Amino acid sequence: MKPIRLATLSVLLLAAFTARAESLVVNGSLNGGIANMDVPxxxxxxxxxxxxxxxxxxxxxxxxxxxxxxxxxxxxxxTWVGIGINGSYVERFGQTLSGLNVGQTYTVSWQAANFGINNHDNSYLGSNAIGVMLDGASIGHGATLSLSSSWHTESLTFVATSASQMLSFRLANAEKAYLGIDGISVKLGGVAPAVPEPSTWALMAMGLVAAGTLRRRQG
Ligand SMILES: [Ca+2]
Incomplete structure (x- = not known):
């Protein structure tokens, strides 16, 4: 194997990782100016x-x-976005995902926290969960979070039914609460593995073996 082919293999491996890590969400970090009654x-x-x-x-x-x-x-x-609920009063925000492959599974992930609002007679202190909607219909929700200083990373999967679908977030039940959400991503595939998949490991092993063979031939 010539060096140029090893380099090509490396580029392909890198591309495979990059493609897997690409999120379909625009500004999933919710970066924006501090805003009362607006989203980034x-x-x-x-x-x-x-x-x-x-x-x-x-x-x-x-x-x-x-x-x-x-x-x-x-x-x-x-920054992050805060969404509240108080009975029939609901706060919801979202964005349209495009370039979805119909029939493909995607993983939507996010971070959630329940710091609440302590404002005397208009406090939001309840437990609630981040609910996820696709085209206005619920596709599931994260864990029910009581008041805490901790953030939780959550995810669920969905199968695309159209090339373009509206992803949105609201609180999952009617209990008066105010949760924060941040770090939103949508990626192709099931629940993202913490380590590369076996097939990826196999490709990497082949690359290492090839590199070792080349080194021995050169030495
Ligand atoms: Ca952020």
Whole structure:
């Protein structure tokens, strides 16, 4: 095997990893300015008034320390979106996914936290879960989170039924609560493995063997 072919193999392996890691979501980090009643670029408010916030800006009001639990930075970092619910009052936001392959399985993942709102007679202190919708219909939800300073990484899978579908998030039940969501991604395939799949390992092993063979021939 000539060096150029080894280089080509390396590029192909890298491309395989890159393709697997590519998210279909625009601005899944929810990076944006602090905003009371607005969501970051790439996202649309669909119901109610979600907010863009950070550690020092509850409900998107700069300097408002009204969290019920001390907030912590999300694994994604930076700003996140807060969504509340109070009975029939629902806050929901989302974006249209495009380029989906009908019949293919995708994994949507996100980070969630329940710091709540401690605002006297209008506090949001309940337990709730991040609910996920596709074209306005529920496709599942994350774990029910009670008030805590911790972020949780969650995911679920869906099968695309159209090349273009609206992904959105709201709280899953009616209990008065206010949760944060961040680090949203949608990737092709089932639940993303923490380590490369066996087929990928096999390809890498073949590459290493080839490299070793080349080294021996050159030496
Ligand atoms: Ca973020």
């Amino acid at each position: 670029t790439g996202w649309t408010v669909l119901e109610g008034t979600p907010d863009t916030m950070d550690l020092t800006s509850n409900v998107g009001v700069s300097g408002w320390h009204s969290f019920s639990m001390a907030p912590t930075a999300s694994p994604d970092g930076g």
